[in-house]
Amino acid sequence: MNVSFQGKRALVTGGNKGIGFAIVQGLLAKGFDVILTARSQDKAKAAIEQLQSSNISALELDVSDDNSIDLAAKNLSQEIDSLDVLINNAGIYPDQRVNILTVSRELLNQTMNVNAFGAVRVTQAFLPLLMKSVAARVINTSSGYGQLSGLSAEAPTYCLSKLTLNGVTIMLAKALQTKGIVVNALDPGWVKTDMGSGVAPRTPEQGADTAIWLATDAPSNLSGKLFHERREVSY
DSSP states (O other), X not given: OOOTTTTOEEXXXXXXXXXXXXXXXXXXXXXXXXXXXXXXXXXXXXXXXXXXXSSEEEEEOOTTOHHHHHHHHHHHHTTOSOOSEEEEOOOOOOOTTOOTTTOOHHHHHHHXXXXXXXXXXXXXXXXXXXXXXXXXXXXXXXXXXXXXXXXXXXXXXXXXXXXXXXXXXXXXXXXXXXXXXXXXXXXXXXXXXXXXXXXXXXXXXXHHHHHHHHXXXXXXXXXXXXXXXXXXXXX
């Protein structure tokens, strides 16, 4: 284990599988104490059992449910006194059988609520803990589908939600600048996960690499940006 970040704490939403799980693994290797969240305590604990680490804990958190978010923040604040890194990674991709001409308002609302508004509410709820860190960082898992050049009519809710998440990243960075909290987003690329499918060219570890870099070694003067493979890219 790397001791560079020993004693630092990170929370990862949707950390029980896919890119989120790879992010958790990477942060543990860097020496972080990690809070792995999932929509149920059972899912979080099942993921933790695979990691065999004493530096990880489980937290139930459904990013689409304000009561769940607030309860998770309350419970965690009773266990720790500060949070150094928040990674808003949880997300959904429900666009398999719709396009921009057929998508329903209900599906648009559902995806936006999880992928974009969830990051806003989670950041708000954990802000008191983040503000007690010397140099906190917030990282949002976005997508190339959220870039203006990457919008696809065949993935309407996902694209619009990630486009909004990019806007959320910019606004949070501006709002938290005076508090010394850095906020950035990343495009992990097309990754082999339940969401990305088995034909995707990138591994979860490759997708997680930029998130781990943003949580650890990325320059602290970069905020409100979108990164892919550790390089800044345009929104």
